[in-house]
Amino acid sequence: MRKFITVLVLPLALATVPPELFSPLVAQKVLATAKTPPSPIQFPQYTDATAGNWLLFNPDTWTTGFFPATLYEMNRRQKLCGAKHGVGDVDWLKLGRTWSTGEIPLETKTGVGHDVGFLSFPFVEELKINPGNGTAITAVKAFATALAKRFNAKVGCTRSWDSPDPNFQVIIDNMMNLEVLFVAEEISGNHTLRDIAIKHADTTIANHIRPDGGTWHVIEYDSNTGLVTKKRTAQGFSDDSTWSRGQAWGIYGYANMHLRTNFPRYLETARRLATYFVSNIPSDGIVPWDFNAPTIPAPRPADSSAATLAVNALLLLSQRELTVGNSTGAQFWRDHAFSILRDITNLAWRPEWKSLLSNGTVNLPANNKLTGIVYGDYYFIRAGNELKELGLTSC
Ligand SMILES: *[C@@H]1O[C@H](CO)[C@@H](O)[C@H](O)[C@H]1NC(C)=O
Ligand SMILES: *[C@@H]1O[C@H](CO)[C@@H](O)[C@H](O)[C@H]1NC(C)=O
Ligand SMILES: *[C@@H]1O[C@H](CO)[C@@H](O)[C@H](O)[C@H]1NC(C)=O
Ligand SMILES: *[C@@H]1O[C@H](CO)[C@@H](O)[C@H](O)[C@H]1NC(C)=O
Numbered sequence: 001m002r003k004f005i006t007v008l009v010l011p012l013a014l015a016t017v018p019p020e021l022f023s024p025l026v027a028q029k030v031l032a033t034a035k036t037p038p039s040p041i042q043f044p045q046y047t048d049a050t051a052g053n054w055l056l057f058n059p060d061t062w063t064t065g066f067f068p069a070t071l072y073e074m075n076r077r078q079k080l081c082g083a084k085h086g087v088g089d090v091d092w093l094k095l096g097r098t099w100s101t102g103e104i105p106l107e108t109k110t111g112v113g114h115d116v117g118f119l120s121f122p123f124v125e126e127l128k129i130n131p132g133n134g135t136a137i138t139a140v141k142a143f144a145t146a147l148a149k150r151f152n153a154k155v156g157c158t159r160s161w162d163s164p165d166p167n168f169q170v171i172i173d174n175m176m177n178l179e180v181l182f183v184a185e186e187i188s189g190n191h192t193l194r195d196i197a198i199k200h201a202d203t204t205i206a207n208h209i210r211p212d213g214g215t216w217h218v219i220e221y222d223s224n225t226g227l228v229t230k231k232r233t234a235q236g237f238s239d240d241s242t243w244s245r246g247q248a249w250g251i252y253g254y255a256n257m258h259l260r261t262n263f264p265r266y267l268e269t270a271r272r273l274a275t276y277f278v279s280n281i282p283s284d285g286i287v288p289w290d291f292n293a294p295t296i297p298a299p300r301p302a303d304s305s306a307a308t309l310a311v312n313a314l315l316l317l318s319q320r321e322l323t324v325g326n327s328t329g330a331q332f333w334r335d336h337a338f339s340i341l342r343d344i345t346n347l348a349w350r351p352e353w354k355s356l357l358s359n360g361t362v363n364l365p366a367n368n369k370l371t372g373i374v375y376g377d378y379y380f381i382r383a384g385n386e387l388k389e390l391g392l393t394s395c
Pocket of ligand 3: 300
């Protein structure tokens with residue numbers, strides 16, 4: 001009997017992790033990009049579509065937190081995997097701190113507006129290692145204050161893009177920015193930050209999600225009345241479609257809201273969004289850039305970053321199911337995380353590129369596709385670390 005249970009649960013999980021997840025190439029490639037930061041500092045965001053070389057961007061870009069955060073993930077991997085993490089004796093923490101330094105001026109003046117949550121990622125990681133680091137504390141508090149300033153009580157959301165009043169635009173991506181409010185609340189004891197996060201999440205449940213569990217990318221509100229004036233897309237296929245990366249930001253965001261509050265409505269919402277996501281992946285297993293984009297001409301572009309982000313989101317959701325005693329649900333989401341991970345690795349793993357993965361769609365309407373993407377790689381590495389930490393794989 002005991003043997004039977006072991007066979008049922010453990011080997012199933014272990015067998016399905018793609019070996020590339022812990023390939024030495026992961027550490028080798030990240031190190032190659034990290035070891036000589038450009039001067040003045042610039043950050044990788046995406047690659048070209050042919051040779052896979054990184055394109056570099058100035059610090060004041062919404063994605064610049066991801067590469068330093070990747071270095072913190074490599075530090076975590078070194079601790080989890082020891083010598084098997086891929087390269088010899090590298091001080092990943094030092095590299096992470098060095099690259100974060102390039103972001104520091106943004107704590108006082110950033111042009112990225114609502115995306116301060118993404119910028120805060122490496123500082124939040126720093127605080128897990130050294131909760132007393134004053135630079136990281138200042139950065140997190142300042143990013144949270146900047147986001148809180150964008151909150152409109154009438155609308156019940158933080159503002160995304162800076163359009164002139166009364167036009168007030170909110171994108172589903174913003175569910176990812178709420179975490180910085182909770183981290184800053186922990187540091188400062190200021191509960192207003194938490195209240196703002198909860199209000200934003202509740203307003204988003206009311207207006208951003210369709211009956212089928214898909215999401216709109218952009219909701220426009222009237223900043224004076226708080227009423228919805230338009231539901232549309234920016235980066236998706238059409239106003240009625242579901243952009244896959246937005247959907248994945250939403251799953252992660254609501255699973256994280258449940259982690260932060262334990263409110264059942266956030267678990268239910270994460271489930272709804274996740275159910276849409278996994279039921280709309282076609283039989284070839286490839287996460288498309290938009291679930292409603294036409295399949296002709298083939299191949300319909302994938303978005304590997306939506307896939308690796310969804311893997312992390314589903315693993316978090318799986319953990320949340322365990323907190324309510326739902327082991328069936330936990331196994332269900334975990335199985336989907338594994339199959340998405342396997343399928344995207346088969347499609348997009350590129351040993352010869354500077355990025356780990358190809359087949360990212362940065363912005364299809366802007367014809368920016370078939371690239372590596374810094375956050376796609378970040379979530380790929382993080383998925384490996386999470387699985388190792390959960391005891392579901394070895395390095
Ligand atoms: C504190 O954190 C910042 C930003 O993450 C980093 O650049 C700096 O090196 C850290 N300082 C110490 C003493 O560890
Ligand atoms: C708490 O945070 C909010 C939002 O940033 C701010 O308006 C308020 O002044 C803060 N309260 C205190 C006591 O610092
Ligand atoms: C994946 O990328 C390769 C080359 O980068 C391309 O040939 C292929 O069509 C892409 N597939 C999808 C589904 O995007
Ligand atoms: C367990 O999780 C699954 C998947 O999220 C869900 O469909 C089911 O309703 C959950 N069961 C309970 C008892 O909450």
